[in-house]
Amino acid sequence: xxxxxxxxxxxxxxxxxxxxxxxxxxxxxxxxxxxxxxxxxxxxxxxxxxxxxxxxxxxxxxxxxxxxxxxxxxxxxxxxxxxxxxxxxxxxxxxxxxxxxxxxxxxxxxxxxxxxxxxxxxxxxxxxxxxxxxxxxxxxxxxxxxxxxxxxxxxxxxxxxxxxxxxxxxxxxxxxxxxxxxxxxxxxxxxxxxxxxxxxxxxxxxxxxxxxxxxxxxxxxxxxxxxxxxxxxxxx
Numbered sequence: 001x002x003x004x005x006x007x008x009x010x011x012x013x014x015x016x017x018x019x020x021x022x023x024x025x026x027x028x029x030x031x032x033x034x035x036x037x038x039x040x041x042x043x044x045x046x047x048x049x050x051x052x053x054x055x056x057x058x059x060x061x062x063x064x065x066x067x068x069x070x071x072x073x074x075x076x077x078x079x080x081x082x083x084x085x086x087x088x089x090x091x092x093x094x095x096x097x098x099x100x101x102x103x104x105x106x107x108x109x110x111x112x113x114x115x116x117x118x119x120x121x122x123x124x125x126x127x128x129x130x131x132x133x134x135x136x137x138x139x140x141x142x143x144x145x146x147x148x149x150x151x152x153x154x155x156x157x158x159x160x161x162x163x164x165x166x167x168x169x170x171x172x173x174x175x176x177x178x179x180x181x182x183x184x185x186x187x188x189x190x191x192x193x194x195x196x197x198x199x200x201x202x203x204x205x206x207x208x209x210x211x212x213x214x215x216x217x218x219x220x221x222x223x224x225x226x227x228x229x230x231x232x233x234x235x236x
Contacts, residue, residue, distance in 0.1 A: 002075040003028030003049040004147075005159035006126055007168065008135045010213035016045030024167040025049060028160055031075075037061045039071045044128045044135070048073040065105045066094065069130040072104045075160055076123030076145045084118050108136065113207055116220055124160060124202075135210040141221045143191075143204025150199045153213040165199055172198065 005024045007016045018040055025036060025047035032049025039046040039062040048061045062071045078084070081100035084107060089095070093106040100121075107115035108127050113136050116125075122144035127136040137158060139147045149158040150171045159165045166173055179193040191201035202208055205221035 001031050002051050003031035003160040003164070004047070004073040004075050004124065004126055005164040006044070006046040006073065006128075006135075006157070008045075008128070008156045008158075008210055009043045010154055012043060012133070015042055016040055018045070020168065021045040021047050024157075024159060024164045027163045027167050031160060035060060037073075039064075039073075039128070041128075041130065043133055044071075044130070046071055046073045046126060046128055048075070061101055063097065063099070063101050063105055065109060070105055070108060071128045071130070072101060072108070072125060074101050074104055074123060074125040076121055076125070076140065078103065078119045078121035078123060080120040113138075113209060113218075114220075116207060126158060133211065135208075137202055137208040137210075138220075139202045139204055139206060141205045147202045148194060148199060149202060149208065151210060151215050156210045156215070162194055162196070162199065166196065172196070174198075 005028060007021055021038065028049045032051045035050040037048050037060055046062050050061060062073050064071045078100040081103050084103050085095060088103065088106045088110060091110060095102055104125055104127065107118055116138045121140060123140045124145035124147035125138050135156060137147060139145065146160055148162055148165050149156060150165055157165050157168045157171055165171055174197045176193055176195060176197045179189045179195050182189050189195060192203055194201060206217055206219050209216045
């Protein structure tokens with residue numbers, strides 16, 4: 001179990017406050033006791049707490065591409081990363097670690113936001129594309145790994161847990177009464193709601209793009225099914 005969080009601004013000249021990002025990241029220390037890492041630049045700050053499982057010595061995050069303009073933080077495990085890596089190496093991509101995290105960077109370079117369709121695993125990931133000033137968030141198909149966010153036209157705040165998101169002072173803490181009713185009735189809050197208004201869970205099998213202050217959420221996977229034919233019904 002690891003934890004990720006980040007701050008993305010739509011203001012081109014804004015530099016993320018390191019102290020604020022560190023405060024957010026420390027709320028996730030219990031998710032990743034082995035290491036922490038930061039990326040700080042204009043418009044974007046990414047952070048993570050790491051529980052080391054794969055590539056114990058060179059798998060530190062955030063990880064970037066060769067030119068340092070695409071960065072990733074990630075929580076989870078990609079089970080087929082060796083196969084994805086082999087396919088990317090055949091296309092000319094060069095890897096510097098043995099971690100499953102690094103394939104996300106190169107897969108994004110190769111496939112863009114469609115890269116998540118190549119991953120078999122459980123994950124919550126964030127890719128910052130400095131070239132296009134674009135953030136990609138994605139959650140695995142079944143939503144095993146959590147990912148929450150708050151956004152307005154000026155910035156987007158994300159994290160693996162609610163307390164990381166609300167650690168940012170711009171995020172309001174107004175109770176969502178519908179969510180409260182769900183919690184008292186069902187003993188949980190169905191997504192995409194959380195207990196706070198305007199703080200959302202990214203749904204399973206979805207991606208989120210935040211670019212130039214605009215937010216786009218897309219579904220990349222759903223449970224496949226086909227209708228039961230009449231002759232099949234007779235056999236049930």
